[in-house]
Amino acid sequence: MKLNKLFLLSAMGLGLFACSENELEGNGPEGAQNEGTTYVGFTLKFNDTNSRANGTEEGTAAEQNIKTAYVIMADASGNVEQIVSTAEKGTDYYVFQTTAGVHYFYAVVNPDVIPSKEGDNATAKTINAYFNTGVTLTVANITSTADGGNFMMAGENVLTADVEDGVTKDEALKGTKNSFAINVERVAAKVTMTCENTTLTNATNNADGTITTPKFTLKGGATMSYRMAQSAINEITGNEWTNTSSPTDVYVKTGAETDLHEKATPVYCLENLHDAATGYKQGNTTYLTLQTTFIPARVVNCNATAENGELKDNPNATSSTAVSFYVVKTGSLAGNYILKSELDTFQGVDDTKFPNGVESISAEYVGGTCWFGPIWIGQTDADKENAPVVRNTWYNLKIKGITLPGEPSEPTIDSEQPLTPATNVAITLTVEPWTTVDRDIDLQ
Numbered sequence: 001m002k003l004n005k006l007f008l009l010s011a012m013g014l015g016l017f018a019c020s021e022n023e024l025e026g027n028g029p030e031g032a033q034n035e036g037t038t039y040v041g042f043t044l045k046f047n048d049t050n051s052r053a054n055g056t057e058e059g060t061a062a063e064q065n066i067k068t069a070y071v072i073m074a075d076a077s078g079n080v081e082q083i084v085s086t087a088e089k090g091t092d093y094y095v096f097q098t099t100a101g102v103h104y105f106y107a108v109v110n111p112d113v114i115p116s117k118e119g120d121n122a123t124a125k126t127i128n129a130y131f132n133t134g135v136t137l138t139v140a141n142i143t144s145t146a147d148g149g150n151f152m153m154a155g156e157n158v159l160t161a162d163v164e165d166g167v168t169k170d171e172a173l174k175g176t177k178n179s180f181a182i183n184v185e186r187v188a189a190k191v192t193m194t195c196e197n198t199t200l201t202n203a204t205n206n207a208d209g210t211i212t213t214p215k216f217t218l219k220g221g222a223t224m225s226y227r228m229a230q231s232a233i234n235e236i237t238g239n240e241w242t243n244t245s246s247p248t249d250v251y252v253k254t255g256a257e258t259d260l261h262e263k264a265t266p267v268y269c270l271e272n273l274h275d276a277a278t279g280y281k282q283g284n285t286t287y288l289t290l291q292t293t294f295i296p297a298r299v300v301n302c303n304a305t306a307e308n309g310e311l312k313d314n315p316n317a318t319s320s321t322a323v324s325f326y327v328v329k330t331g332s333l334a335g336n337y338i339l340k341s342e343l344d345t346f347q348g349v350d351d352t353k354f355p356n357g358v359e360s361i362s363a364e365y366v367g368g369t370c371w372f373g374p375i376w377i378g379q380t381d382a383d384k385e386n387a388p389v390v391r392n393t394w395y396n397l398k399i400k401g402i403t404l405p406g407e408p409s410e411p412t413i414d415s416e417q418p419l420t421p422a423t424n425v426a427i428t429l430t431v432e433p434w435t436t437v438d439r440d441i442d443l444q
Contacts, residue, residue: 038165040073040103040180041095041172059394059434062149063186070115071182072106073098078127080117095172100165106131107182108227109153112142127158131228134236139221139243143188143268153184154228185392187225189271190434191218191288191377192264193250195399208297209314209337211370211402212322214250219374220286220413221245221269229391233275241284243269247291250399261396272378272389279385282374283415286389288397289373293322294365294404300328300338302346302355308332309357314339322368326361327405333357337405340364363408370406376419385418394434 073082073096081103082096106127108115112135115124124130131154142152159182167177193216221243224236251264272286301312309332316323316339324340331354338361347353354361376387377395389395 037097038100038163038167038178039095039097039169039172040161040163040167040178041169041175059190060145060149062145063151063190063434065110065149065151067110067148067150068114069107069109070111071096072108072115072124072127072130074104074106074127076102076104078104080115080124080126080130083115083117083124095169097169098163100163102160102162105155105159105161105180105182106228107155107184109184110142110150111227112137112152132226132230134224134226134234134239136224137187137270139188139268139270152187152227154187156183156185156229157231185229186434187227187270187391188268189389189391190266190268190394191397192261192266192394193248193288193290193397193399194260194264195250195252196260209317209404210295210297210320211292211404212295212320214252214290214292214399215247216250216288216290216397217247218243218245218267218269218286218288218377220272220284222272222286223270225270225391229271233273235275235278241272241286245269250290250292260398261394264396266394269389271391272387274386274388280387280419281415282413282417282419285376285387285419286378287374287376287387287413289371289410290375290399290406291369291371291410292402292406293368294370295320295322295368296325296337298336299325299342300333300336300355300358302338302342304356307356309355311336324367325365326363327365328358329360329362331357331359365405365408369408370404371408371410372402372406373411374413379419387419392434 068085070083070085072080073084074080082098084096104127108131113123115130116122117125137152142150144150159180161178161180164178171177172179193214195214220241222239222241223243224239226234226236245267248265248267251260253260257263269286272284274280274284278284295317296314297317298311299314301310304310311333314337325337326340326343328334328336328338338355338358343355343361346355375397378387378389380386
C-alpha cells in the first residue's frame with residue numbers, strides 16, 4: 001500500500017524599521033538637542049519578509065502577532081547600553097538618543113523573559129547573557145496561539161550601524177537619517193502532516209483496505225535553545241531531547257482542497273542543531289512517529305479446508321469498524337491479515353493451532369493500530385546522517401503512499417545509534433524556500 005509524503009517548510013522574516021516617536025528624556029533647555037548626541041528610530045514592519053531559503057509563507061495571524069517588542073543597543077564589547085520597548089508607551093514606535101559612531105542593535109519580540117539592564121535581577125546586562133546563552137524554553141509558552149498569539153521571535157543577527165551625528169528626533173522619525181532595519185525570525189519550528197487519500201492498495205498481497213484516524217507524534221524535541229540564532233553551532237550544556245507532543249491529527253483531503261498544509265493542525269518544537277563532534281544520533285534528534293487505524297478489506301478464512309488456505313471479505317469492512325488483527329508471518333498466506341477474534345475462536349484453548357495457510361503470526365495490532373517511523377524531520381534523504389531542525393521553518397509531511405501494516409507497536413530508538421532510516425520509511429527531501437521543503441516518503 002503506497003503513500004508518499006511532501007514536506008513543506010516556510011520561513012518568515014520581519015523588519016524593524018527606523019521612524020518613530022517615543023518620548024525619551026535627554027533634550028537640553030527648551031527642547032534643544034544636547035551637544036554630541038543624535039537620534040536613531042525604529043518601527044516594526046511585517047511585509048518585508050526575509051528568509052534563509054528562496055521563498056516564504058507568513059503563517060497564521062497568531063504566528064505573526066506582536067504583543068511586546070524590545071530593541072536593545074549595545075557597545076562593541078556586548079554591554080547593553082539602552083533597551084527600548086513598545087510596552088513603555090503603548091505604541092509601536094522606538095527611538096534612541098545616543099552618541100555618534102558604531103552601535104550594535106538587537107531585537108526580541110514576545111520574549112520568554114523581559115530584557116532588563118538595571119537592578120540585581122537584570123536579565124540583559126550583556127548580549128551574551130541574554131542572546132548567546134542556551135536557556136530552557138517551554139515550547140507551549142513561546143508558541144501560544146491564545147489571545148491573538150504570542151510567538152517569540154528574535155533578530156537573525158546583530159545589526160551593526162554607523163550612527164550619524166547631529167540627527168534630530170524628527171529626522172529619525174521620518175526615516176531620512178539614521179534609519180535602519182532588523183530582520184527577526186521565530187525561535188521555534190513548525191510541523192504539520194497531510195494526506196491525500198486514505199484508501200490504499202497493499203503492495204504485498206490482494207487484501208486492500210482503508211486507513212482511518214491517522215495521527216503523528218513529535219518526539220525527541222529539544223528543551224533548550226538560544227533566544228537568537230547563533231552564527232556557528234554551539235552545543236548547549238544540559239540540553240535534553242525529551243519534549244513530546246500530543247498525538248495530532250493528520251489532515252486528510254476530503255474534496256478538491258489545495259494547500260492542505262494550511263488546514264493542518266500544527267505542532268511546534270525548538271531547533272535541533274549539532275556540530276560535527278557531537279553528531280546526530282537517535283537520542284538527540286527530533287523525529288515523528290505515525291499511527292493509523294487499518295481495516296483490511298480481506299482476511300484469512302480460519303475455517304477454510306483447502307491445504308493452502310483462502311481469504312474472505314472482512315466482515316468489519318462494510319461497517320468501517322477497526323478491530324485487532326495479526327499479520328501472517330509464514331505460510332502460504334504470508335503477508336495477509338487474520339482477525340484476532342476469529343483466530344481466538346478457531347484456536348479455543350490451543351494457541352498453537354493455526355488455520356490452513358498460516359504457520360506463524362506477528363504480534364497483535366491492537367484495535368487495528370499500525371505504527372510507522374521514526375521519521376527524522378530534518379533528514380534530507382535516507383542516506384544522510386544529519387537531520388537538523390531549523391528555527392522559523394515549517395515542515396509539512398505530505399503522505400502520498402503507505403505500505404501497510406507497519407509495526408504493531410510504536411517504534412523505539414537506540415539513543416547512541418546513528419540515524420539509519422527505519423525499514424518502513426524511505427525519504428527524499430528538496431528545499432525550495434516560515435521556508436518550504438518537499439519530501440517524498442514511502443511508508444512500508
